[in-house]
Amino acid sequence: MARDLAQEQCWRDRIEECCQSGLSVQAWCVQNGLKKTAYHYWARKFKLQELQKAEDNSFAEVVLLPKLENSTKEITSLKAEFSLSFGDYCIGIPDGFNPVTLAELVKVLRKL
Incomplete structure (x- = not known):
């Protein structure tokens, strides 16, 4: 219709x-x-x-950092309120983030 x-x-x-x-x-x-x-x-x-x-219209800023050669993970704060490590990825999450966008990003990362 x-x-x-x-x-x-x-x-x-x-x-x-x-x-x-x-x-x-x-x-x-x-x-x-x-x-x-x-x-x-x-x-x-x-x-x-x-x-x-x-x-x-929800967007998330994605900043790719060089992969660390050693097994120690560094978490870089990039103006983030907190960071989430997910496998080989570290996501900086700003204050007032959209939880729906974060959930969609995690779904994408799980597929990689």
């Missing part, structure tokens, strides 16, 4: 109008002749789209 972009924009506008009205969702829906369930459906749909977009 194709997305109806006009309908999506209409609901985005409605949700924004409701938020700015100062009314409860119930009162605003009654006043505008809309079903509360439809309002919540679209609000939830847009929230999920925002979360998906945020996950898709």
